[in-house]
Amino acid sequence: MTGLELLEAWYEKVWVQADIEAVAEFFDVEALASGIMTDFAAHLEDMQALVPAVLQAVREVSVSFEDSMEQDDRVWARVTLHAKKAHDMTPIHIPGQVMIRIKNGKIVEAHNNFDFISYFEQMGNLPQDSIALMLAGEVLC
Template identity: 40%
Template structure:
């Protein structure tokens, strides 16, 4: 495993799987921002902590795995998947997405995320099943 992929794996294991929010600062430069987690917003450290905390209130994340990774210079892009349990129902769920990260001096400087949040919210029962297909027919999710 390359040092860049190991950094990503360690980050996801410590923060998402172990729920160690304090560890997040060990992986990011102070000025780092992440995009793609919330629509049209770059997320800094404080918002990131709130985002993760909100999700971990709903989920027990068991694992985050990387199926493919491509590296060039100080960039790494990886396909990721996760397995979790919904805390309120005990239901097992999985999800997937992509992350592209620039690393400098062993820390994340910027991150771009593209995760399938719509399917994730469907699995949590927060939006109707087949929500994307419904929306593509012009129906509203009201």
């Protein structure tokens, strides 16, 4: 299995099929995932708690890979997560980028950069055009 195939399988099994047990199949016990929250790197146990927490808010998750590149033990991909909000089934789309490093067939390092502002705007947790508002000097409370 190539690194890209491993990354695609991770998203399919863990996020699309919501198989929380599969987190340990793909994510090494020593692995760290950064970029999810500032100054926080997720370990295996954190990912096993994070995935179900996110999946409570969304349904019908799918992932599209826009671009990808693989070199040696690293894979970079630009992806879009597609889902529907759990409470009203409105479609949402979250663009992002991920880089993983693989060792012995598992993810040992992951760097994530997803548009969480857009996600929270689409979920109704932030006002639309939050970035524009903040650039204009607005303070969101």
